[in-house]
Amino acid sequence: MTSISSAELQRLLDDRDIVAVATAYTWALDQHRWDGLRDVFTDDATATLGNPDRLVGIDAIIGRIRAALERLDDSQHLVGNHEVVVSGDTATHRCYLHAQHIRHGANGGPHYIVAGRYEDEMTRTGDGWRITHRNLQVMWTRGNTAVVRGDQ
Template sequence: MIQDLADRTAIVDTVIAYATALDTRDWETLGALFTDDACWEYSGSGERLRGPEAIIARISTSMERFDATHHLNGNHVAAVHGDDAEHTCYYQAQHVRLGLPDGEKFLAGGRYDDRLRRTPDGWRFTHRRIISVWSEGNPAVITS
């Protein structure tokens, strides 16, 4: 029982570390949160990437265009099965690009569906699926 609680807390900490690494542009930390065989997919675009290097290349390229981002996670549910786990949570992600004529902000909400594995370095993502549910604001913030 105590180990289950500790595992669930560590899994949520991994998820929060992902959000923090995005917002601080800490690509080294972000890459270390994935296993070597990890898969990252964005359901809105059908994009599917494998391995930390490809994942970080994609994320860092898109994130560097923003003047600021702010990712919040909530409603965490984690289920541990030995050294493997499933996790889901909601996200809200604010994106800011200053100086755009039709608005400087784009807010998106959705869900992360994750699979994680216990490693010697802690819980790591083996699969992260981003499911976009809603958005508001100027889409040019994220597209141009």
């Protein structure tokens, strides 16, 4: 049996916990559990989520996400290919995402897909790892943008 050092064990635990934060984000979105995002971001977090406007604070982030997703009939946000780099109590994380959005009443069809990556800055808090800044880098989209714009 190979033993690992406490530093190696901590690195593995940090990697696991950071990926778990990224996954918790997707479940909160798809289940419309907006307050669940408070377990993902710090209170003073910032984000750029697919548009150039920088959101400041958890309430602004929740408001932007809620406005985009609440009217949908369903969504599915998948994340993978996680890369985590920890440096003490801070970390960077990035992963690919594939998000499907469905709104049956949308004029022009019910489907809109976004593919891209999340690029995160994170910090270790007393409650675990949290995102301090999230950047959504959209790589491509397909389908009807009216689905997420709310057009009838």
